Amino acid sequence: MALALSALILTAAVAAPWAWPLPAGVAAPVVPADNPMSATKVALGRRLFYDADLSIDGTMSCASCHEQKHAFTDGNTTRPGVHGDAGRRNVPGLANVAWLPALTAANPRVTTLEAQAAIPIFGLTPIEMGMHGSEQEIPRRLSRDACYRRQFRAAFPDGRGRIDMTSVAMALASFERSMVSFDTPADRGTLSPEASAGKAAFGRACASCHAGLQFTDSRFHAILPVNAADRGLAEATEKAEDEGRFRTPPLRNVAVTGPWFHDGSARTLREAITRHPITLDAPATDQLLAYLEALTDRGFIENPAFAYPDRPCGKD
Template sequence: MIGRAALALSALILTASIAAPWRWSQPAGVAAPTVPADNPMSAAKVALGRQLFYDADLSIDGTMSCASCHEQKHAFADGNPTRPGVHGDAGRRNVPGLANVAWLPVLTAADPRVTTLEAQAMIPISGLTPVEMGMHGSEQEIPRRLSRDTCYRRQFRAAFPDRRGRIDMTSVAMALASFERSLMSFDTPADRGTLSPEARAGKAVFSRACASCHSGINFTDGHFHVILPVNMTDRGLAEATGRAEDEGRFRTPPLRNVAVTGPWFHDGSARTLRDAIVRHPIALDAADTNRLLAYLNALTDRGFIENPAFAYPDDPCGRQ
């Protein structure tokens, strides 16, 4: 009886710990992001999501994980113009970074209908335009693979006591979304007020020439604009709305860690940050361009791209 009582007490303590509210650590003046009521944050859920984020078993042939395209050293962007899928299908758009993605009002480059990270997580896993991880029609293979792993069964029980540890695609998407919401980046020289003189001058240039679209805590208005010449092979927002006036419109990208997320633009066609600036419809001389570059470089959060809490898990369920 004593053993059963102790076991019950341990289970109660574990459940209470898992159910405890997630403690956001954003700076003063920044409100916590909105989290879906049916997927509250927990440490156990974030840990599971991190495990899944780095697991190539989420792809059809076990060769591609979320982290294959979202690399921490690039602030969870890719470093390539686009990334081919598991079957060699050409990538369609540049991989976006994930810093502060929990705060972003728009989650994709050109589809405002994707409003939650849970929904967005399924696009690379089972999407068809283009095929990325290749699980369309085989989604149930993922729960089957994960259910064979004792470590995963334990992690799902800890993360989803309300779902009795059920391993299905709903839980997978919820865990991935929870990890992504934990990817917080608010510690740059610009945040700390430690800008160099040139970067301070660049901030003034930015306020004058860029801030009308790159606004807010993540330097994006969340709206869709035409910057590059319209390319009918990728119609941008028009593909979602069907409206001719939306041809070539893409989301204003957030600029946190922008210096390490290149190449730039939705198609990755700007190979340097300078080129990305020059191709905007703003008139800057060489001196102001250099000042602006200094400021944009000051938006890099070294702690974010080197944070071990976001890196490949030290003990990935015993996997190599």
């Protein structure tokens, strides 16, 4: 009877539709048909996101680089990997990542969060979490944990709780898709007079590229001088005209995600503005900065649902 009851509870949890916490007028993102959202999958992905066992020496988790207080960036120019390899690019934020068609700074072919998960875990240029060549180590480590075994069974009942890198990537992607951020002063229409003026300046100078609800056209542009050490989009396309092109970064929570640009070379948001090919006088720049500050979602960066899960399976 106890087993039957557990199965019933498990089925109910899996069958419950995912409730997207969205404001009126915002459509839910497209989710891969083979990885539907569920509360159990999100809970598993949240635990995996904070688990350093996903790195070769157990020192780096996804959250090591994506810190909630920085809107899931890390406040550094770039981040070295587990072996000390220098990072190439500034860590991107994860707010509303479920809506983004381009998921990396310079590779348009990475279009799903499931595929993106392999880049930090197994990538070689640069080495981040260092698991290349040890692909079976993560399932082995996770399978030793009784709580993980329960969570994988709950999240993937059709696969009977199989623990492999496919299910790990699916769970991580589900947690990342749950990172919804639409509660800023700009969203609520509670802008200060200075920020309201900055919104007008933004519309004139910035909105052609930083467009739409996520403040990005998801296209690739060249703003900074070309650096031979990082060719940007050209590394994926091998086209000369793509040298130095990088994805337009989304601007939600931009005030807390510095340093800025793909290489983290702008130490202040004011510097990032002045390095764009736009013309704004000092008062207009101040107003624009006030508007960009109003894109900060305090609830998002303090939401306990995205924080370290200190009681997985109901235990400390």
